[in-house]
Amino acid sequence: MESLKGKKIFITGATSGIGKSCAYKFAEAGADLILAARRESHLKDICIDLKRKYKVNADWIILDVRNYDEVRKSVDNLPEENKNISILVNNAGLARGLSKLHEGSVLDWEEMIDTNVKGLLFVSKCIIPLMLKNNYGHIINIGSVAGREVYPMGNVYCATKHAVDAITKSMRMELVDTNIRVTTIDPGLVETEFSIVRYRGNKERAKTAYAGMKPLTPDNVAETIIFAATRDDNFVIAEMVLLPKAQASAMIVNRKTE
Ligand code: NDP
Ligand code: 8X3
Numbered sequence: 001m002e003s004l005k006g007k008k009i010f011i012t013g014a015t016s017g018i019g020k021s022c023a024y025k026f027a028e029a030g031a032d033l034i035l036a037a038r039r040e041s042h043l044k045d046i047c048i049d050l051k052r053k054y055k056v057n058a059d060w061i062i063l064d065v066r067n068y069d070e071v072r073k074s075v076d077n078l079p080e081e082n083k084n085i086s087i088l089v090n091n092a093g094l095a096r097g098l099s100k101l102h103e104g105s106v107l108d109w110e111e112m113i114d115t116n117v118k119g120l121l122f123v124s125k126c127i128i129p130l131m132l133k134n135n136y137g138h139i140i141n142i143g144s145v146a147g148r149e150v151y152p153m154g155n156v157y158c159a160t161k162h163a164v165d166a167i168t169k170s171m172r173m174e175l176v177d178t179n180i181r182v183t184t185i186d187p188g189l190v191e192t193e194f195s196i197v198r199y200r201g202n203k204e205r206a207k208t209a210y211a212g213m214k215p216l217t218p219d220n221v222a223e224t225i226i227f228a229a230t231r232d233d234n235f236v237i238a239e240m241v242l243l244p245k246a247q248a249s250a251m252i253v254n255r256k257t258e
Contacts, residue, residue: 013092017192021222065119212255
């Protein structure tokens, strides 16, 4: 089993949900962290808490993954001791809205494509060369069941997650002759800020996503990521799909009604 002690982990979207849980689980395992997202106060609070609780190094960068120049500069400007990145968790992502294509918002589409697809590409493009230089690395992309199936009104979000699946597979092929592993973790319904973001702060509507069923927790996903990150280095967990017990596919969810 690979130890995480002292390894440097770069997590995008670390201010909430799955990314934040990953930060805590990696820190608990003794890893050092570089956390990236846009909300500085959240990043700062999480880093202070991680250092206090787990005595690890935890640094943050304010980063909008949609902006290539910003990503490039942030990675270039990392202090030398932070360039030794062992694991990249490409987690930043979001859905906006749920509507038929002809009724959809072009701005929402752009935000999803820019964040989920281009953001993941930009961050990977900047960090893979550091891993190649160190001849070590593990890229863990957060896909989704929406990257394996589609559902009505999920058109563009599903397309972005299918793109993540395609990019992951391609990356694994391109890096097969290196010491870099590539994994995708594809969850079903996880209760995070995801649905609140999708419905632009409408908490009542967000709750309907998880009505009458017990969703995955961000910790369920983070623990699986830790499992994938700590396997012996002669193999890679290429893909994992995680579903709540009450979910059988993107569309089939057993909801109890009272
Ligand atoms: P959350 O909304 O709780 O977290 C999303 C994170 O992404 C936040 O930390 C947010 O930080 C960050 N983020 C969003 N946009 C940007 C950006 N432009 N630049 C940098 N960071 C950004 O949702 P989840 O934890 O659920 O989502 C994490 C990943 O999991 C996403 O890729 C999502 O698609 C995927 N997923 C989620 C599922 C679910 O049911 N929740 C199921 C399957 C996959 P900030 O706003 O501070 O920038
Ligand atoms: C998030 C899961 O079902 O809302 O990727 O698309 S779903």
